[in-house]
Amino acid sequence: xxxxxxxxxxxxxxxxxxxxxxxxxxxxxxxxxxxxxxxxxxxxxxxxxxxxxxxxxxxxxxxxxxxxxxxxxxxxxxxxxxxxxxxxxxxxxxxxxxxxxxxxxxxxxxxxxxxxxxxxxxxxxxxxxxxxxxxxxxxxxxxxxxxxxxxxxxxxxxxxxxxxxxxxxxxxxxxxxxxxxxxxxxxxxxxxxxxxxxxxxxxxxxxxxxxxxxxxxxxxxxxxxxxxxxxxxxxxxxxxxxxxxxxxxxxxxxx
Amino acid sequence: xxxxxxxxxxxxxxxxxxxxxxxxxxxxxxxxxxxxxxxxxxxxxxxxxxxxxxxxxxxxxxxxxxxxxxxxxxxxxxxxxxxxxxxxxxxxxxxxxxxxxxxxxxxxxxxxxxxxxxxxxxxxxxxxxxxxxxxxxxxxxxxxxxxxxxxxxxxxxxxxxxxxxxxxxxxxxxxxxxxxxxxxxxxxxxxxxxxxxxxxxxxxxxxxxxxxxxxxxxxxxxxxxxxxxxxxxxxxxxxxxxxxxxxxxxxxxxxxxxxxxxxxxxxxxxxxxxxxxxxxxxxxxxxxxxxxxxxxxxxxxxxxxxxxxxxxxxxxxxxxxxxxxxxxxxxxxxxxxxxxxxxxxxxxxxxxxxxxxxxxxxxxxxxxxxxxxxxxxxxxxxxxxxxxxxxxxxxxxxxxxxxxxxxxxxxxxxxxxxxxxxxxxxxxxxxxxxxxxxxxxxxxxxxxxxxxxxxxxxxxxxxxxxxxxxxxxxxxxxxxxxxxxxxxx
Numbered sequence: 001x002x003x004x005x006x007x008x009x010x011x012x013x014x015x016x017x018x019x020x021x022x023x024x025x026x027x028x029x030x031x032x033x034x035x036x037x038x039x040x041x042x043x044x045x046x047x048x049x050x051x052x053x054x055x056x057x058x059x060x061x062x063x064x065x066x067x068x069x070x071x072x073x074x075x076x077x078x079x080x081x082x083x084x085x086x087x088x089x090x091x092x093x094x095x096x097x098x099x100x101x102x103x104x105x106x107x108x109x110x111x112x113x114x115x116x117x118x119x120x121x122x123x124x125x126x127x128x129x130x131x132x133x134x135x136x137x138x139x140x141x142x143x144x145x146x147x148x149x150x151x152x153x154x155x156x157x158x159x160x161x162x163x164x165x166x167x168x169x170x171x172x173x174x175x176x177x178x179x180x181x182x183x184x185x186x187x188x189x190x191x192x193x194x195x196x197x198x199x200x201x202x203x204x205x206x207x208x209x210x211x212x213x214x215x216x217x218x219x220x221x222x223x224x225x226x227x228x229x230x231x232x233x234x235x236x237x238x239x240x241x242x243x244x245x246x247x248x249x250x251x252x253x254x255x
Numbered sequence: 256x257x258x259x260x261x262x263x264x265x266x267x268x269x270x271x272x273x274x275x276x277x278x279x280x281x282x283x284x285x286x287x288x289x290x291x292x293x294x295x296x297x298x299x300x301x302x303x304x305x306x307x308x309x310x311x312x313x314x315x316x317x318x319x320x321x322x323x324x325x326x327x328x329x330x331x332x333x334x335x336x337x338x339x340x341x342x343x344x345x346x347x348x349x350x351x352x353x354x355x356x357x358x359x360x361x362x363x364x365x366x367x368x369x370x371x372x373x374x375x376x377x378x379x380x381x382x383x384x385x386x387x388x389x390x391x392x393x394x395x396x397x398x399x400x401x402x403x404x405x406x407x408x409x410x411x412x413x414x415x416x417x418x419x420x421x422x423x424x425x426x427x428x429x430x431x432x433x434x435x436x437x438x439x440x441x442x443x444x445x446x447x448x449x450x451x452x453x454x455x456x457x458x459x460x461x462x463x464x465x466x467x468x469x470x471x472x473x474x475x476x477x478x479x480x481x482x483x484x485x486x487x488x489x490x491x492x493x494x495x496x497x498x499x500x501x502x503x504x505x506x507x508x509x510x511x512x513x514x515x516x517x518x519x520x521x522x523x524x525x526x527x528x529x530x531x532x533x534x535x536x537x538x539x540x541x542x543x544x545x546x547x548x549x550x551x552x553x554x555x556x557x558x559x560x561x562x563x564x565x566x567x568x569x570x571x572x573x574x575x576x577x578x579x580x581x582x583x584x585x586x587x588x589x590x591x592x593x594x595x596x597x598x599x600x601x602x603x604x605x606x607x608x609x610x611x612x613x614x615x616x617x618x619x620x621x622x623x624x625x626x627x628x629x630x631x632x633x634x635x636x637x638x639x640x641x642x643x644x645x646x647x648x649x650x651x652x653x654x655x656x657x658x659x660x661x662x663x664x665x666x667x668x669x670x671x672x673x674x675x676x677x678x679x680x681x682x683x684x685x686x687x688x689x690x691x692x693x694x695x696x697x698x699x700x701x702x703x704x705x706x707x708x709x710x711x712x713x714x715x716x717x718x719x720x721x722x723x724x725x726x727x728x729x730x731x732x733x734x735x736x737x738x739x740x741x742x743x744x
Contacts, residue, residue: 054644089650099645102741103663113649116659145741165649 005030005169005200006051011060011071013046020046021057022224028169028202028217033195035211036204037235038221039247044204047221048171051202052093053084064090065168092162096174098154100146106133106157107142110164118165125164132160136190152183156190163194170194172203176210188214208251212236220244284324287479289316290346293331297445297503298352311503315369316350316470318495322486341473348479349471363471364480367487369496370441370468371511374404374461377436377443379428380454385435388462394434397424404437407461411437421446422704429454437461444504450707465511527711534702534712538695542719545612545694550681553616557623557680558673564628565635566657579628586625592686594618599690611691619680627676634669635661667738674731678724685720695719 006028013021020043028034036044049055051062057071069087074080100109110129114120133139136156138149146154155175162170172191176184188210195201195214205211211218211232218235220228220243228235228244239245291299291312299310308329320327330346340346341363355365378385385394392412398405405415416433418424421442427433435458436443443457472480490496496509568579586594598618599611609617638661646656685696693701699716703709 052648054648085650085652088648091648093645093648095641095645097641099639099641101642101645101660112659113651116655117650117652147741161649 003030004028005065006034006202007061007063007068008047008051009061011047011050011057011062013043013050013055013057020224021050021060024060024221024224024226026217026219026226026229028200030200031198032216033201033203033214034217034219035215035232036202036219036221037208037211037247038227042221043224044219044221045173048173048202048204051169051171052091053088054093056084062087089165090168092165092167092170094155094158094162094170094172094175097178098146098158100154100157100161102146105143105145106138106149109146109157110161113161113165129160129164132163133157135163135193136160137186150183151179152186155179155183155187159187159190159194163199169200169202172201172205174204174206176205176207206251208236208248220247222247284326286328287320287325287348288328288330288346290330290332290337290340290349291316291351292334292337293329295334295351297449299350311370311499312350312352314499314502315490315496316348318490318499319470319483319486322489323482325482338471341471344473347472347476348483352468353471355467355469359471362474364474364476366470366472366480366483368467368469369487369491370500370508371465372439372441372468372508373465374407374437374463375440375443376458376461377425377428377438377455378434378458379431380456382434382458385458387459388437391435391437395432396435396437397427397433398437399424404439404461407463408435408437413437419700420704422450422707425450425452425455426707426709441504441508444506444508446707448503448505452707527708530702530706530708531711531715534698534706535715537702538698538716538719541693541695541698542723545687545692546681546684546696547723549612549615549619549684549687549692549694550677553619553623553684554677554680556616556620558627558631560620560624561627561631562662564624565631568628568632569635583625583628586622591618591622591683592689594622595686595690611687614690615684615687615692619684622683623676623680627673630669630672630676631665634665637668638664667735670731670735670738674727678727681723681727682720 004027006026008027009025011021011024012019024043024047026034036047038044046055050057051064053069056074059072061068061070063069064087067086067090069083074083101112104112107126107129110132111122111125114125114128115122130139130142133142136159138153138156138160141149141153141157146157149157159170159175175191176187179187184207188207191201191203192210192214201214203211203214213232215232218230218232219226220235220239220241222243228239228241235244236248239248291308293299293301293308295310297310298312299308301307302309308331313329317327319325330340332340332346334351337346337349337351341349352370353359353365355368359365376385376388376391384390388407388411391408394413395416396408396413397416397418398408399418399420405417408415413435416427418427421436421438424433424436424438425446428436429452436455440457446452447455470483472483487496491509497507500506500508564579564582567575568583570576595615595618598609598621599614602608602614635657642660642664643656646660651659684694687694688697688700696716699712703712706712
């Protein structure tokens with residue numbers, strides 16, 4: 001097994017005439033956290049969704065662990081869907097608006113994927129799910145329905161649901177953007193714990209201070225390309241590109 | 256000893272002389288099996304109160320048996336099966352208004368005539384414009400569209416309004432919507448006797464040859480036929496037949512020209528209350544045995560079809576979505592009655608022949624599918640895209656996503672409009688009456704045709720429909736509450 005968990009090269013994606021990604025290349029070493037920064041419309045969310053094949057890139061190669069998909073050569077129909085599904089199974093996704101299943105209890109939200117999609121034994125999955133709920137501080141909410149939880153609690157269930165799939169990497173798409181400010185902290189601290197426990201994560205966020213503290217690698221995107229990359233110290237501390245500086249000035253003023 | 260001998264000889268002489276030869280020749284009277292419909296009022300039917308088999312033909316044959324010394328056993332048989340039953344020896348005699356015709360004369364032993372019928376013209380009481388068949392030219396008459404009477408009326412230059420049965424025709428005539436009716440005098444007499452109506456009357460003969468109703472036996476049973484004929488002649492002579500006829504028709508139909516009904520006395524019409532009481536149960540049976548199963552089955556099948564059509568409609572494959580769109584458009588763009596007729600009367604012409612219930616299920620479930628498909632489609636589309644994405648990130652495939660994630664949530668949106676579809680369907684099943692289904696509405700029609708109690712019977716049928724709708728609405732409310740429990744704190 002390689003130490004590079006994620007390898008992305010030459011990723012292109014357009015929606016109609018709009019070129020959203022124009023050649024994205026990066027790697028994510030195992031056990032590290034990578035934060036994608038950038039103004040809205042820069043393509044950072046599309047990069048993240050491409051890793052989970054929620055958006056299908058037009059060209060380029062994505063490898064996560066030992067599953068690699070070359071989107072230029074993705075066959076049509078069933079074989080293509082199967083390849084996409086294999087790549088998707090490598091990652092767990094946490095959405096901006098949690099997307100919990102409202103008609104299922106918290107515990108059922110966690111066990112649905114492992115039991116139904118992965119076909120694992122239910123007793124084992126339930127035991128693991130309870131450990132995960134404990135880990136995100138919601139052991140007592142197993143039989144609650146999502147509407148009975150606060151926004152922060154819902155998002156923590158969303159994180160636990162992603163982890164229950166035992167993914168190689170965890171992807172976070174602006175996990176705190178939809179939350180009330182006072183609920184942001186509890187979610188960020190869970191993500192931070194995961195990163196320090198050795199999970200490989202890719203995070204899209206606007207929380208600069210959080211990004212600074214959690215990231216091993218930062219990628220600044222603008223106009224569908226990576227404009228600047230490096231450690232938080234490099235990208236936030238000493239940005240070289242004018243576009244990065246402008247972006248940081250704006251978000252730090254507001255933050 | 257001498258006296259005993261003389262008494263015995265006297266008895267023997269008496270038996271030989273008496274015109275009842277059956278008793279004379281056989282110690283044990285023979286059992287004669289009588290085939291009859293039992294569902295053909297007023298000739299052969301079950302009394303609504305006592306459930307006993309009765310009617311004009313039944314009483315006639317009982318009187319014959321009394322004269323001829325038969326013991327009777329009634330075998331109730333559908334009309335279509337009654338002659339085969341006679342051929343097969345399962346019955347010995349048919350008493351069911353069998354008309355004499357050359358084919359039957361050749362094949363069967365037909366008795367002397369016990370009922371004469373002929374075509375008559377019926378008018379509103381006192382309407383002097385209509386006296387004979389010639390007066391029908393340019394007038395409007397009400398007839399069963401396929402009957403021979405309709406043809407006679409048309410040939411006389413009348414415009415024919417198609418109706419179902421004589422009671423409906425009589426109602427139209429009373430209301431002044433038509434000018435006359437051409438029909439069998441027995442049907443008219445039965446109507447007049449049952450309803451006691453004085454609003455319509457027989458104006459005159461339709462000028463056609465009359466027909467004669469007889470008992471039918473096997474040709475080989477000559478002895479039995481002889482007994483029957485002797486008994487009929489005797490019953491005519493002693494007035495028994497006239498009495499039975501008067502009881503049912505207020506006229507003597509056992510002679511060739513029995514005249515019109517004398518309604519001055521005798522059997523009166525049943526009260527509205529009696530009619531309702533005796534019809535409530537058959538209507539309930541129609542509801543439970545036909546209307547409800549038809550609704551439930553059509554709705555269940557229709558929903559499955561609707562789901563498939565909705566999925567086809569939102570699929571990215573042009574051919575599928577185009578076909579679904581066309582199906583929905585056709586179902587919603589044509590009358591349900593027409594769809595029912597196509598399935599019931601049309602499809603048999605290309606070899607697809609269903610029994611009435613199946614045909615109705617096919618037509619109704621396709622109709623439900625057309626309407627519910629749009630409901631299901633919009634309900635599926637109302638589920639947030641994030642739910643589809645979340646389902647696919649945890650690895651669920653398309654059908655798992657639909658079944659486990661999307662449809663349970665779509666159900667919440669779909670239940671109110673689908674409940675409307677279900678209520679409409681329940682009421683639409685009344686159209687099943689036109690494809691020979693004896694469901695709730697048909698039962699009320701049959702009873703109304705017999706009793707003329709249109710308002711009471713149709714209102715009563717409406718009450719049944721309404722009650723079921725109320726129950727269904729209550730069920731809808733409970734289901735909505737149940738489905739909303741995930742989203743309402």
